[in-house]
Amino acid sequence: MEKEKIYIIGAGLSGLIAALELEKSGFSPIILESSDRIGGRMKTDEVDGFLLDHGFQVLNTAYPEAKKYLDFQALNLKTFDPGAVIFEGKDSYIITDPMRNPLKIVGMAFSKVGTFLDKVKMFTLTQELKKKSNEAIFKEPSLPTHQYLKDYGFSDQIINNFFKPFFRGIFLEKHLNTPSRMFEFIFKMFALGQAAVPEKGMGEIPAMIRRQLSTTQIYFNSPVEKVEGKTIHLRNGETLEADRIIIAVQPDKVMKQLQGQFAPAHQVTNLYFSLHKSFFARPMIGLLPGDQLVNNIVFMDDVSKAYSTNGRALLSVSVLESDMGEKDLIKAVQAELEAISGIKGEYFKFVKAYTIPYALPSLEDLRYSIPMTECKITDHVYLAGDYLLNGSINAAMTSGRTAAEAVVHSYMPTY
Ligand SMILES: Cc1cc2nc3c(=O)[nH]c(=O)nc-3n(C[C@H](O)[C@H](O)[C@H](O)COP(=O)(O)OP(=O)(O)OC[C@H]3O[C@@H](n4cnc5c(N)ncnc54)[C@H](O)[C@@H]3O)c2cc1C
Known part of the structure; x- marks a missing residue:
């Protein structure tokens, strides 16, 4: 089994879980990742004493698949208070649980x-x-x-x-x-x-899965151009011959014949600002009903102190739809923050923005799981990724596990 050439395209959650499951059956897969790190849509940067997740996201502690693969205690999960602070103009009120x-x-x-x-x-x-x-x-x-x-x-x-x-x-x-x-x-x-984040950011989730891998190799900066039969063409012109391939990314990226088959994804812009101190002082999400730019806000260091080690509060702001340039968007968001907090907009110091054009897949037929047979598209090519089921951590994990099970199954003798 060790000698079988099993390639996984993508080191997001689904690709990492597929690798973990393949290892359990004695395989030593190789992951081809286009970027220079693991995690895909789940990453955390360290910037000026802050931890910045790429887009505001949370782990729900009830996700069945996450309970299987993650050690919540070791992640030192920090939970949000259930409910929300709702802002209506200058007024705000809390709705608990x-x-x-x-x-x-x-x-x-x-x-x-x-x-x-x-x-x-x-x-x-x-x-x-x-x-x-x-x-x-x-x-x-x-x-x-x-x-x-x-x-x-x-x-x-x-x-x-x-x-x-x-x-x-x-x-x-x-x-x-x-x-x-x-x-x-x-x-x-x-x-x-409960909604939670690992103490040191969402990037700790893929990192924990990676630490469980022992025989998997990951090739970074290795974008795949296309998959043809059992051949993988890398963007640098190299080709690789595979016994099995798991495509753990939306497959139109590597199978050009599928382009146009997927609806445009849901996107978000996540802006971070620092402030001398939080105006919530509790680990809770803030919601802005109505038609503002800002949909939701959270002081991340109210949830986990480790998100800020420089003494300033870190505010995460999510904007759903905007065609503004970054400078205008920052100003407009600062004005909305001033309107709800009474704190001058300019006191919200801009830290960084992440615009994520492919945040969640846009799907009509949402599923919880798929049978192994459905993620197999040829005798050698299998699919994984949240887009097969629904846009969630739980789905990404389920899809990675199912693809690995299908590959393992393909090596079983048929009677
Ligand atoms: C802003 C935001 C908020 C979210 N909020 C939540 C939330 O609160 N709760 C929740 O459960 N889920 C949330 N999600 C969804 C969750 O993060 C995703 O479902 C999950 O991370 C998807 O994992 P994946 O492996 O399917 O795909 P990805 O993470 O997209 O992994 C694909 C990988 O393939 C690599 N790749 C792409 N093209 C190539 C190529 N040609 N060659 C090689 N490698 C390639 C990419 O670099 C990436 O590493 C959120 C997502 C975002 C972006």
Whole structure:
């Protein structure tokens, strides 16, 4: 098995998990990664005493696949307080734990976001989804999430003040067109688990998987130009002959015949600012309902102190849609931050921005898992990546595991 040439294209979560699973069956795969590091969409930079994740993202502690592959204690996970701070102009109010304990939210606090009936519906939805298996959730007929919420009977008030800003920040699209299967899955995960980041940033997640690899080799700066049969053409002109190939990146990147087959991805711009101190002083996400540029904000050092070692607070700001140049965007965001905090915009010192054009795949048919047979596209080529299932850490891991199982299966004798 060790001698089999198994190549994995991409060192994101799905590629790393595929390698880990192949090692467990005695294979020694080779990962070809176009960039100079692992992690794909999950990376953390160190800049001027700050830890900057490439885009605001969180690990949900209820993700079944993450529980299998990650040691939460060793990651020293830092959890967010459930709920959100909601900003309405200069006013702000906190809604605590709406997806786990909606009935515990005291009347006054809830009345700002929704009606009494919304509260009861939140409770029934929580109970229903806790009982529903993930597989069952992904077998439901899908509606756009905004339609699902209306049909469930939620008021416009709670849809606009809570669901929209909260789920826009997760789906990375403004209109909540994402299929309701994803809404139910994420809602359930928040009902069962907590949003968290590793103490030292999201990049610790792929790093932990990499540390579990022992015989896998990773070739960095090795972009693949195309895959033809069992041959991999690298962009530098070299070719590699493979026994099996796992394409752990959206396959149109390396199979030109698939170009145009995927809808444009959801994108986000994540800006970081530093401030003398946090104006939340609690590990909570801040939501801005309405049509501002800014959708959600978080002081990352309120969640994990390690995100700032220079004494200043680190504010992560997510902007969903903007065609502004960076300078104009920074100014516009500073003005919105001033409007909600009363702190002069210029005091928010710009640190860095990440524009991520391919943040989440745009998918119609969301799935929780796929049978091994479906990720095999020829006798030698297999697929992995979140785009096969749904845009999440859990899905990326599941897809990597399934592709590896399919490769292992292909070596089993057939009777
Ligand atoms: C801003 C943002 C927020 C998110 N928020 C959350 C969240 O809160 N919760 C959650 O569960 N998920 C979230 N996600 C989704 C999650 O990060 C992804 O689902 C997961 O990281 C995808 O892993 P992957 O292996 O499928 O793909 P990728 O991470 O994209 O990995 C693909 C790899 O292939 C490499 N590559 C590309 N082309 C080539 C080539 N030609 N040759 C060789 N290598 C190549 C890339 O460099 C990359 O390393 C978020 C993602 C982003 C970007």
